[in-house]
Amino acid sequence: MTDLPLDGAADQPEPAAVADPEPAELVLDDLPSGARGALEALLMVVDEPIAEITLAQALGLPPAEVAELVRGLAAEYDEQQRGFELREVAGGWRVFSRADYAPVIERFVVGGQQARLTQAALETLAVVAYRQPVSRARVSNVRGVNVDGVMRTLVSRGLVEEGGTDGESGAILYVTTSTFLERLGLTSLDELPALAPYLPEIDVLDELSEGVSR
Known part of the structure; x- marks a missing residue:
């Protein structure tokens, strides 16, 4: 037991x-x-x-x-x-x-994506053109919406590219490309139409965008 x-x-x-x-x-x-x-x-x-x-x-x-x-x-x-x-x-x-496949990527971007840009893409491109070099966060602040997807589209179309990093935040800064100038028939950014008559002063825009980010 x-x-x-x-x-x-x-x-x-x-x-x-x-x-x-x-x-x-x-x-x-x-x-x-x-x-x-x-x-x-x-x-x-x-x-x-x-x-x-x-x-x-x-x-x-x-x-x-x-x-x-x-x-x-x-x-x-x-x-x-x-x-x-x-x-x-x-x-x-x-x-x-990989850089080895750049020709394939270039053919795809240039020859395979000729669809017109959306209104959101055009507005984002305009912000980059007039505020460059500019970070994605600043573009988002100016437009009031997230622009990550639109920025990827602009980069893939060869209209926007990385142009360095911000010294304080380390964020990537974006600028327009020579392709952008070619599409608009311009020789330099100096030929872009002046926006001063239609927009607030640049410091006012900065204050507005900083206010949104806060």
């Missing part, structure tokens, strides 16, 4: 003792691939270079581990000659199309 309870008590801890290490090992094994996938997902959605410390905070991983992961991805993409590459620019990382 006393043997049965003793045997049962002895048997109960055994499954827990055997099972405990296995889930822990699975979690550890899944961490690198999970972190890699999450890192790639983040890099695919950002429109500006993202710093390693920001990636580390988003992933909940140590900065040193993220630095190793992101450099490993960049090396892997280069080794496999993928159509895109991971570059470290302006203090952060961003995915770019």
